[in-house]
Amino acid sequence: MKEKTNRIGIRETLAIHRREVKDMRHAAPGCFAPFLLCSIVKAASPYAAIWLSAQLINELASQRRLDVLGKWVGLILAVTAATELLKAVLERWKNGSSELFDKQYEALYTEKFLSMDYADCDSQETRDRFSQIWQSTNWGGWGFYMLKMYATQAVEGITGILGAAVLTVSLFTQKVPESAGALTILNHPLFFLGILLMVAGLTCLVPVLNSRVNSVWTQIAEDSRFGNRIYANFLSIEPGNKEKDMDRRMYRQNDFGKIRIEGLEQKIRFGYLKYQGRPLIPGLLSFLATLGQTTVGLNNALAAGLSAILSGVVYVFVCLKALGGAFGIGSVTQYVRALTTFSENVSMLLDTIDHMRTNAGFLKTIYDFLDVPNSMYQGSLTTEKRSDRQYDVEFQDVSFHYPGSDLWALRHVNMKFKVGQRLAIVGENGSGKTTFIKLLCRLYDPQEGQILLNGIDIRKYRYDDYINLFSVVFQDFQLIDQPLGNNVAGSMNYDRERARKALLDAGFGERLAGMKQGLDTMLYKELSEDGVEVSGGEAQKIAIARALYKDAPFIILDEPTAALDPMAEAEIYSKFDEIAGDKTSIFISHRLSSCKFCDEIAVFHDGSVIQQGSHAKLVADTNGKYYELWNAQAQYYTEEEEKCPCF
Numbered sequence: 169m170k171e172k173t174n175r176i177g178i179r180e181t182l183a184i185h186r187r188e189v190k191d192m193r194h195a196a197p198g199c200f201a202p203f204l205l206c207s208i209v210k211a212a213s214p215y216a217a218i219w220l221s222a223q224l225i226n227e228l229a230s231q232r233r234l235d236v237l238g239k240w241v242g243l244i245l246a247v248t249a250a251t252e253l254l255k256a257v258l259e260r261w262k263n264g265s266s267e268l269f270d271k272q273y274e275a276l277y278t279e280k281f282l283s284m285d286y287a288d289c290d291s292q293e294t295r296d297r298f299s300q301i302w303q304s305t306n307w308g309g310w311g312f313y314m315l316k317m318y319a320t321q322a323v324e325g326i327t328g329i330l331g332a333a334v335l336t337v338s339l340f341t342q343k344v345p346e347s348a349g350a351l352t353i354l355n356h357p358l359f360f361l362g363i364l365l366m367v368a369g370l371t372c373l374v375p376v377l378n379s380r381v382n383s384v385w386t387q388i389a390e391d392s393r394f395g396n397r398i399y400a401n402f403l404s405i406e407p408g409n410k411e412k413d414m415d416r417r418m419y420r421q422n423d424f425g426k427i428r429i430e431g432l433e434q435k436i437r438f439g440y441l442k443y444q445g446r447p448l449i450p451g452l453l454s455f456l457a458t459l460g461q462t463t464v465g466l467n468n469a470l471a472a473g474l475s476a477i478l479s480g481v482v483y484v485f486v487c488l489k490a491l492g493g494a495f496g497i498g499s500v501t502q503y504v505r506a507l508t509t510f511s512e513n514v515s516m517l518l519d520t521i522d523h524m525r526t527n528a529g530f531l532k533t534i535y536d537f538l539d540v541p542n543s544m545y546q547g548s549l550t551t552e553k554r555s556d557r558q559y560d561v562e563f564q565d566v567s568f569h570y571p572g573s574d575l576w577a578l579r580h581v582n583m584k585f586k587v588g589q590r591l592a593i594v595g596e597n598g599s600g601k602t603t604f605i606k607l608l609c610r611l612y613d614p615q616e617g618q619i620l621l622n623g624i625d626i627r628k629y630r631y632d633d634y635i636n637l638f639s640v641v642f643q644d645f646q647l648i649d650q651p652l653g654n655n656v657a658g659s660m661n662y663d664r665e666r667a668r669k670a671l672l673d674a675g676f677g678e679r680l681a682g683m684k685q686g687l688d689t690m691l692y693k694e695l696s697e698d699g700v701e702v703s704g705g706e707a708q709k710i711a712i713a714r715a716l717y718k719d720a721p722f723i724i725l726d727e728p729t730a731a732l733d734p735m736a737e738a739e740i741y742s743k744f745d746e747i748a749g750d751k752t753s754i755f756i757s758h759r760l761s762s763c764k765f766c767d768e769i770a771v772f773h774d775g776s777v778i779q780q781g782s783h784a785k786l787v788a789d790t791n792g793k794y795y796e797l798w799n800a801q802a803q804y805y806t807e808e809e810e811k812c813p814c815f
Contacts, residue, residue, distance in 0.1 A: 181528040187798055188315055188531060196272040200319060202262040207320045209258060211327035211513070213251040215335055218505045220244045225498030266316060273312035276538065277301075283543045286611040291571055297537050301530075310530035314523070317321050321520040328513030335506035337699060338499075344492035351492035354485075363485055367478065367511060448508035482507045545615055547628040551621070551637060559622060559637065559721050559752070561585045561608065566617035577603040578614070579775045585752055592755045592763035594797065595772035601756045602643065604772070605724055608754075609638050643726040643756075647707055649694040652680075653687030656713050673747045674713035679706055716747060723748060726756045769794065 176184075224240040227233065277298070280594065281289055288294050304310040309317075327370065342593060343355045353359055485501045489495065495503075562584040569576045578600045593601045596678050606612050607619060611625055619626045626634055654660060655666040664687055671680050681702065683689040690699040691710075702710065715723055755766065763769050764783045771779035771794045779792050786794035 172563060176525065176528050176532060178525065180532075181525045184317075184528045184531045184535065185318075185524055187535070188312065191276070192273065192312065192315060195276060196265075196269050199265045199269045199272070202258060202265045203316060203319050204323050206255070206258040206262045207323035208327050209251065209255055210244065211324040212331055213255070213507070215331040216251065217244070218502050218509075219335060220247060222498040222502035224495040227498075227500060229497045232583060237303050255783055269316060270313065276312075280540075283542070284540060285542045286606075287544065287571065287613075288540055288542075292609075293572070294537070294540065296652075301534050301537060304530050304533075308525055311534050312531075314527045316525075318520055318524055321516055325513045325517030328509060329517070331442065332506045332513065334511030336503060336510065338495075339486065339489070339503045339507075342489070342494045344494045348492035351488060354489055354492060354494075363481070366481055367507065367723075445537055451770065480509055482511075543612075544631075545627045547626075547630055547634075549629045551629050551633040558587055560587060561621075561722075561752075562620045562623075563607075564618050564620060566607065566614045566619060568603060568612065568614040568616075570603075570612075576775050577606070581617070581775075581777055583770060583777060583780070585754075586767075588750050588752060589768055590748070590753045590766040592756065592766040592769045593772060594759060594760060594763060594769060594794065596797075598770040600775040601772050602726060603775075604622050605640070605726060605754070605756065609640060609724070610634060637720055638722045638724060639718040639720040640724040641708075641711045641715045641726060645708075645711040647691055647702075647710060649692045649696075649699070650690070651685075652683070652689045652691060652710070653686065655710055656687075656717050658714065658718075662717075667713075670713040670716040671710070673716055674709045676706065676709040676713060679709075688807065721751055722754065723751045724756075729757065758799055760794075802804045 189200075207510055220240060220243060224237065224244065225237050227240060262369065284294075285469050301311060304368065305313055340360055482504055486500050486507070490497065490500045563581050565579060566581040567576060568578045581600075593604060595601050603612075607614055610619075610631065613627060621629065621634070621637075651668045652671075653664060656663060656670055657663070668680070671677065679702075680686065685698075690696040691702060693699040693701070699717060712725070715725070753766075755763065757763060769779075769781065769783060769786055770777050771792070773793055779786055779789070779794050786792060787798050789795055
């Protein structure tokens with residue numbers, strides 16, 4: 169999915185930003201206070217210095233009284249010191265809140281993924297949309313991150329405008345005396361109105377030019393996001409992804425990545441410079457020359473020129489009034505700085521509003537993600553808490569295909585589990601084995617048919633209650649950078665003896681005995697220098713222990729021994745009857761030899777169950793798929809035994 173980020177209308181912009189402020193106030197209460205206070209002090213402090221400096225200059229230009237000069241100098245120093253100290257304190261407070269702000273908006277994404285239907289979480293569309301969000305944030309800080317800047321700039325702009333207005337009112341109220349002759353025209357209301365209109369016009373025109381530049385950022389967002397993806401894929405360091413790092417070195421993938429990045433660099437560097445499809449200037453010419461021929465360069469140059477014109481108009485007007493005797497020399501500095509600062513703050517405020525409009529397009533993408541509804545029906549029935557664990561599950565004519573695909577992953581599946589049964593699910597890759605488990609655990613709902621728990625459609629049960637019936641070791645399981653015991657229990661507070669027993673039952677006892685900190689041993693070194701690395705086989709044992717600790721009526725193992733050595737695998741299977749107890753156990757395995765101890769074996773092929781029965785029954789059917797699979801593996805091992813003298 170490749171989505172474009174577009175600028176949106178003013179009304180929608182305001183609505184999105186109101187929601188953004190509300191969400192962030194809820195996620196990080198009080199985080200705006202330091203930003204606002206810091207902005208007010210930062211914007212107001214220059215005006216105090218401007219006014220005090222004007223009084224000092226006026227005194228120097230007139231009577232030059234030492235006591236008065238000393239008073240103004242002392243006041244300037246005191247006010248400057250106080251404001252700088254206050255700004256330092258507020259800045260420190262703001263920096264702390266800024267860190268909290270950044271973490272909390274990231275938490276919004278995490279919470280959404282945790283609450284989202286797995287079907288949506290697993291969809292490519294969702295992942296593409298979130299990738300777009302993350303890349304935009306990393307590239308230009310678009311999205312929630314910009315709120316800090318907008319809040320700061322908006323408050324600074326408003327405060328600056330009010331401060332400038334207070335200092336410039338007297339500019340228009342103080343009259344040029346009649347003795348000034350022709351300069352008295354400056355007192356005429358039309359002249360006053362003309363100056364205001366000129367200042368307002370030039371002030372507002374600068375943001376308009378900047379707006380033309382701002383509108384382009386959405387156009388280059390896609391290229392920049394793509395560039396970030398290339399960088400992450402080829403050049404970034406990904407802790408824990410040892411396999412990818414090995415492939416990069418063995419197959420010289422970094423060279424390929426650098427080539428792609430060099431090409432992309434040219435595209436990004438120069439692509440945004442030609443908004444009107446104009447050919448690029450040859451690289452021998454200077455970058456400034458190239459920039460001058462582009463929309464960006466032209467608009468930036470015009471904006472700078474207009475700002476210079478505005479400053480010139482202000483200087484001429486103020487100096488003429490001072491020349492006519494309306495006020496002293498010190499006031500010239502006050503009025504010029506106040507008016508130019510007023511213009512700058514108006515421009516900044518208008519530019520901020522325009523940036524908000526641009527950012528609203530990125531925020532819309534974020535809220536499209538956050539507003540993805542949970543479409544799976546949430547039942548209200550509580551699963552029956554049975555001490556005898558009498559739970560029967562039945563698939564009735566179940567068919568399913570993944571979203572976005574017309575290919576049926578399962579088709580007309582009918583199956584019933586007996587309580588306490590050991591069920592093995594076998595078949596070739598892509599036959600529907602893992603999909604069957606996903607439907608059983610209600611990670612997805614079937615498009616056709618129904619799955620029953622004790623005769624009731626599983627969609628009618630409360631979701632949290634239902635999934636508590638299952639302990640699953642997925643093929644792509646994940647451990648976390650937390651102590652061993654927390655990994656087993658999936659919680660900070662847990663039964664230590666129960667966790668220890670689960671590890672022993674899973675064959676992790678010898679490794680556990682060698683850990684000085686036992687269950688408190690931190691796994692991996694991402695969060696702790698004392699963390700220990702575990703092998704793939706050891707990690708798989710921990711995952712099995714996690715499933716045992718949950719002690720659910722159904723235990724499901726998807727390739728549970730794929731990373732184990734033959735001795736460890738034999739140990740797991742030899743004691744599995746004891747480990748599983750009265751649980752209904754379901755295995756997915758490519759090693760058919762591990763299925764012999766199961767009560768029932770279901771053979772999947774092209775999304776359908778084509779055979780079902782005991783190992784003895786299925787292997788006796790020489791025309792069946794199971795016999796074909798079994799014979800292929802048995803023949804392989806027989807051939808290996810003949811070739812290898814170590815057997």
